[in-house]
Amino acid sequence: MELKQLYQEIILDHAKNPRNKGKCENYNHDAKAHNPLCGDKVHIYLNLDKDNIRGLSFEGEGCAISLASASILTDTLKGRDLTFTKNITNNFLNMLKSKSKITLNSLSEDQITTINSLSGVQEFPMRIKCATMAWHALLSAIEKKN
Ligand code: ZN
Numbered sequence: 714m715e716l717k718q719l720y721q722e723i724i725l726d727h728a729k730n731p732r733n734k735g736k737c738e739n740y741n742h743d744a745k746a747h748n749p750l751c752g753d754k755v756h757i758y759l760n761l762d763k764d765n766i767r768g769l770s771f772e773g774e775g776c777a778i779s780l781a782s783a784s785i786l787t788d789t790l791k792g793r794d795l796t797f798t799k800n801i802t803n804n805f806l807n808m809l810k811s812k813s814k815i816t817l818n819s820l821s822e823d824q825i826t827t828i829n830s831l832s833g834v835q836e837f838p839m840r841i842k843c844a845t846m847a848w849h850a851l852l853s854a855i856e857k858k859n
Contacts, residue, residue, distance in 0.1 A: 720830035727827075728777035733787035737768030744854035748842045753779035757786075757850040764795045769851075776843055778834060783847035785827055789820070795855065801828075802848050808832060809841050 740758040747754045753775025760768030769791040771783040790798045797819065805828060808815050812835045815828050834840040 717833070719826070720833050723827055723830035724777055724781040724833075727781035727784040727788075731771075731780055731784040733770040733784070733791060735770055735772060737770035740768060740770075742854045742858055744850045744857065746846045746850035746853070748775070748779065748846050750839060751776055751779065751843050753843055753846060755779065755783050755847045755850050757783070757847060757854045759851070759854045761795075761855070766790060766793055766795070766798060771847060773847070776840075778831070778840055778843040779846060782831055782844045785831065786847050786851060789824055789828065790851070798851070798855070802852060805831075805848055806845060809835055809845060 737758045737760055740760050742759040742761050743757060745754070745756045753773070755771055755773035755775070758768070758770045758772075759766060769787045771787055773780060773783050789801065801817070801820070804815050804817060807813070808829075809832070812832075814832055815825055817825065820828070831844045834844045
């Protein structure tokens, strides 16, 4: 299978069957973001226990890219600690800015392929916000308590 096609299938799968959708139990941090260019909305819920992300989920509506990105984010970072989470988030945001790909040895090969599936938006500057919105919301959620 061509890589581009694999990436598309991953995005469609996450958009159609989003992981961790809804409010997670006992969330104590949350943040919203929206992307007026495309009409996407996302609300990130976080159950943060000191440095550990015990729960991570989202509610949202919008295009396939925005939903897939939020789903992939929760799937990759749930159960991880904040150092790891900030590292991955920064790498993801840089990836879209610098047109690179993620290559982190702290992630499994599957996880790397899944995150890199969103790298296709690099060619469409209007869509980059669709992919980054949930990750910016996550960073705001970490900073503020509800
Ligand atoms: Zn969008």
